[in-house]
Amino acid sequence: GQKANALLQPITRDFHLHRAKYDAEVPDTDDPELLERAKQATSFVNGRGSNPFSGLSQDQLALIIYDDSGTFTANERRAAWLEGRAQETAWKQAVVARGKLEYSQTGKMTEFFKEVLGNYNDLPPIMQAQHPDFYAPRLEHLIEMDFNFMTHRAEGKGAPEDIFEILMSSDDFANLGKRFARSTIN
Template structure:
């Protein structure tokens, strides 16, 4: 089932309130890596501190970047940064696999090596367990701090988290629809998720994304009775749903969907 609830990267499956845990602080980076039961290895505190410092520095650069670009330019920047590690990744595998960080730090060299192994299908992801905000600091950093394979590994972790979150939120949305005929809580959860994304990820969504969700929430529309129980007229829902493929026939999709 395809529905417009995310772009290319959001979220953990642990959330029950619709919001994802996100923490850019150095403490958050250390906690994120320590809380990685599926990573297959524990990381020394010195490496955690090194990553935390890198994320802190990247956060400062990201803040400056986000403040200097409008939404459209930020979206274009995101697309340009993603292309080498997504659409064009396999065109440059040899180059990326040979890339070595410009450092003598054995921990950073080992992390880059681990990332190269992971994107080749071997070993664990060195960024497993980081929050979406922290992953974004790796993925969209253009300072050369992280290798392309490290950024690819961070992107893959973000995509895995997004998939888990989508499965959970769609399952809850399906249950809401079956029990009430509504999808209002589903829309609230999707909007809450969007509002927590860093600016460079929000900029990859269409401009109408948040306002449309807000309108749908205000309407509190019942798809079974075809009545708006909140603000708005019943006919509004059809204009909203049919004006974008992302939102078209959501009620029918939930009724016919099977979510594991």
Template sequence: MADNREGIILVVSINSNAFSGSQVSNVKASQNESLIKSQVAAENADVGSQKDNSSLSSLSLQLSESAARAAARDSSLSRKELGAKASELLSEISGDGYFANKKANDAEVPDTQDPGLLARADNAAQFVNGSGKNPFAGMSSDQLSLIIYDDSGSFTTNERRAAWSESFDQESAWRQKVVANSIAEYNGTGKLTKFFTAALEHYKDLPAIEQAQYPDSYEAKLQDWIALDFNYKTHTAEGTGSAQDVMDKVLNLDRQTFDDAGADTA
């Protein structure tokens, strides 16, 4: 195990294929409000006074409208349909689908006279082309997801790609942390129960369109493994006996492992 630590593959859990170029619960009204809460709070802090709805920033309003569209979309599609929609939308901002339209993407500007929106779109275009700062750096994962999967035209393609890039970075940082903790757990106890628990909590926190990109049995499998509390130092796991293999299967969304017809244990 120790000799292979550096070989653990860190793949983003939004979708293992999505970031190489290629869930489901309805979004509640209260969740929509939480998506803009941090942005509004920041604005209030900047001016040292409360603001009413009319003075919310353009981004806050965009996110609120995007959340409403996402809720309508998620409630109208099955999990399978939502997963397919996610793949379609991601192909517009990543891989061959993005680069095939690179010239048009870079020339795209928001249909607005708002100088703030125009400046942010320009910043996003500069960022995805290798210069400047990501205008969405530090935003919450829920807010980033709203931008990534919003095909209404409210955000330019390069803005969506910039949000996707920030989401990738945040996901990678989470994965580095969870894998390091899992190695310590395995070395200390021979188990991966805390690892499975962290993966399950992470999954449950994802918006519906991201959960839909996971195998249907992902949550049930993790719950089974958590309940099993298996020791991988004293027994084998699906014939491999390797804690690293188990972690890789979970992080890579291994289709055979998460096949509903497969075994009940890792």
């Protein structure tokens, strides 16, 4: 997780501090395709043109985003990171919509939690490492509980009071619960 954060910092938090340097960066290659891709990434992160990494899988994007070999320019890494964020945003919107439907029809969020866990399990290890250690075990417990939020009953394993301890014992889950509650109200 710490390594991931260190690799992300130059292309996220510190990006605008070094924009001129990154815009001037050219890959150490004579390959015209790679030079063109770097040029396209620079244009893209500056608000012009398309992302050369659009449509790549999370695994492919992670190889670019977290590359520390110098194979990719900072602008290429940022373009890959932006594509990853766009894909994640689209996935979150879809999974929350399905979660709201599940909740309205059944009072449960079990399938929602299964989908969130499945997404986590499909992430490259460096991306999983950025989640807290309890992330997957908590989701697994929520799935096992099969909690009905309308009847306030655990229909699987666990006691009803477990749900509140689970959801409120961490900032990540408390914020997730608050966001979900707000989205079901709106």
